[in-house]
Amino acid sequence: MPEIEFLQIFQGLATLLAAEPVIALARVALICLGIAFVYLGVKGTLEPLIMIPMGFGMSSVNAGVLALSATKTGTLFLDPIASDPAQLMDALQINFLQPIYTFSFSNGLIAVLIFFGIGVLSDIGYMLISPMRCMIIAIFAELGTVLTFPIAVALGLPLNEAAAIAMVGSADAPMVLYTSLLLARDLFVPITIVAYLYLSLAYAGYPYLVRLMVPKRLRGLVMETKSIPNISKGEKITFAVITSTLLSFLFPVASPLFMGFFLGIIIRESGVKPFIEFIGGPVLYGATFFLGLLLGVLFEASTILDPKVILLLILGITALLLSGIGGIIGGYVVYWMSGKTFNPVIGIAGVSCLPTTAKVAQKEARAANKFAIILPWAMGASVSGVITSAIIAGIYVSLLR
Amino acid sequence: MEAVWGAVKLMFFIYGLAAVLSLIVAWILKILFAAVQAQKARAVARNAAMVAPAAEDAEGDKTASQGSA
Numbered sequence: 001m002p003e004i005e006f007l008q009i010f011q012g013l014a015t016l017l018a019a020e021p022v023i024a025l026a027r028v029a030l031i032c033l034g035i036a037f038v039y040l041g042v043k044g045t046l047e048p049l050i051m052i053p054m055g056f057g058m059s060s061v062n063a064g065v066l067a068l069s070a071t072k073t074g075t076l077f078l079d080p081i082a083s084d085p086a087q088l089m090d091a092l093q094i095n096f097l098q099p100i101y102t103f104s105f106s107n108g109l110i111a112v113l114i115f116f117g118i119g120v121l122s123d124i125g126y127m128l129i130s131p132m133r134c135m136i137i138a139i140f141a142e143l144g145t146v147l148t149f150p151i152a153v154a155l156g157l158p159l160n161e162a163a164a165i166a167m168v169g170s171a172d173a174p175m176v177l178y179t180s181l182l183l184a185r186d187l188f189v190p191i192t193i194v195a196y197l198y199l200s201l202a203y204a205g206y207p208y209l210v211r212l213m214v215p216k217r218l219r220g221l222v223m224e225t226k227s228i229p230n231i232s233k234g235e236k237i238t239f240a241v242i243t244s245t246l247l248s249f250l251f252p253v254a255s256p257l258f259m260g261f262f263l264g265i266i267i268r269e270s271g272v273k274p275f276i277e278f279i280g281g282p283v284l285y286g287a288t289f290f291l292g293l294l295l296g297v298l299f300e301a302s303t304i305l306d307p308k309v310i311l312l313l314i315l316g317i318t319a320l321l322l323s324g325i326g327g328i329i330g331g332y333v334v335y336w337m338s339g340k341t342f343n344p345v346i347g348i349a350g351v352s353c354l355p356t357t358a359k360v361a362q363k364e365a366r367a368a369n370k371f372a373i374i375l376p377w378a379m380g381a382s383v384s385g386v387i388t389s390a391i392i393a394g395i396y397v398s399l400l401r
Numbered sequence: 402m403e404a405v406w407g408a409v410k411l412m413f414f415i416y417g418l419a420a421v422l423s424l425i426v427a428w429i430l431k432i433l434f435a436a437v438q439a440q441k442a443r444a445v446a447r448n449a450a451m452v453a454p455a456a457e458d459a460e461g462d463k464t465a466s467q468g469s470a
Binding site: 127128131132134135136138139142146147149150153154159162229231232234235238239242243246247250384387388391392395396399 | 404405407408409411412415416418419420422423424425426427428429430431433434437438
């Protein structure tokens with residue numbers, strides 16, 4: 001019988017013991033963090049659709065490090081830096097998640113697929129109730145997306161990386177992924193993880209911001225629901241075609257996002273049920289699942305040891321906080337413009353975390369006054385927020401790529 | 402410091418451009434909606450105008466047939 005070495009059998013343990021102490025500690029910390037994400041996702045504290053696959057991917061990849069050769073360690077999940085054709089062919093045949101990463105993640109397809117799904121779930125009719133008011137709120141709710149940009153530059157980030165992290169303020173995670181892939185490829189993993197992590201927390205944090213900035217009397221302001229016009233499918237489709245074409249014409253670099261979102265809307269309004277069910281179900285949830293899993297798998301110890309990650313964590317929360325404040329200021333602006341008939345809580349829905357922030361707005365209004373129904377306007381502001389975020393993403397990418 | 406000042410200027414430009422484009426999108430929507438509503442109103446008015454003479458003709462036929470009986 002050959003001599004058996006204990007550590008030869010359990011290579012994950014062997015690579016942990018052989019690694020530098022900082023790397024070993026970071027691996028253990030990320031395994032624990034991944035398990036915590038799964039727990040908080042299952043419990044419902046964080047968004048389960050993203051956090052369960054992401055947390056599990058994070059803990060698995062940091063546990064499953066093995067010796068690839070006498071001098072090199074790695075995993076059988078994926079190699080994010082393989083770009084040379086021969087190296088890539090090897091990686092595609094060895095790493096089980098490499099095909100999904102190479103053919104859907106690194107080219108932004110997964111973000112566009114999620115945008116298809118968001119489009120199918122979005123009723124643009126809400127925006128047509130009061131397009132100018134919704135758009136004014138959405139513009140204010142981008143305060144974090146623009147203000148964080150010079151702050152990040154002041155903290156030492158180059159312009160492209162500053163723009164990528166500032167996009168967290170749009171509260172639109174697929175958009176953040178797409179922009180960071182184009183602007184700051186080296187940082188897209190931590191930036192996207194920061195975005196998803198904070199967006200999960202936004203659902204818990206924004207109600208406090210609303211209560212802090214809007215008095216109960218105004219939170220419970222009842223709006224006139226009789227004035228909601230009836231909008232036909234033809235009008236919605238015409239709007240989607242015109243807007244998508246115009247925006248793609250202006251910002252070709254962001255045209256995949258525009259196409260994804262507006263095609264989703266057109267499919268929804270066309271009423272082709274098999275397409276609606278396919279895109280709103282398997283495509284959206286499949287893309288979300290693999291996005292979460294791949295983000296988790298990409299979050300290896302070396303990623304968190306990048307000193308920029310702490311900076312990204314600070315800038316990400318700053319961006320979301322500023323956007324929330326901006327949205328509520330926008331709500332107040334429209335409140336004054338409308339002769340005090342518009343509920344300012346709707347402002348928070350301009351932060352385009354569709355439909356989460358719209359639900360937050362409705363919940364807060366309802367808690368203040370059980371007769372306050374603001375969801376249609378809040379959804380309109382949220383849809384406007386998606387469009388405004390895509391415009392800002394297009395400008396950033398066009399200017400700084 | 403110069404880089405930060407440059408970023409601040411760029412921020413104002415980006416925010417301004419985004420605001421203008423967003424308002425153009427909202428304006429397109431408003432114009433589109435107004436045009437469709439106007440078209441609907443015209444169609445309703447046209448239908449009403451076509452129904453009125455038809456009703457008058459029917460009334461006239463009825464009177465004629467009663468007269469001939």
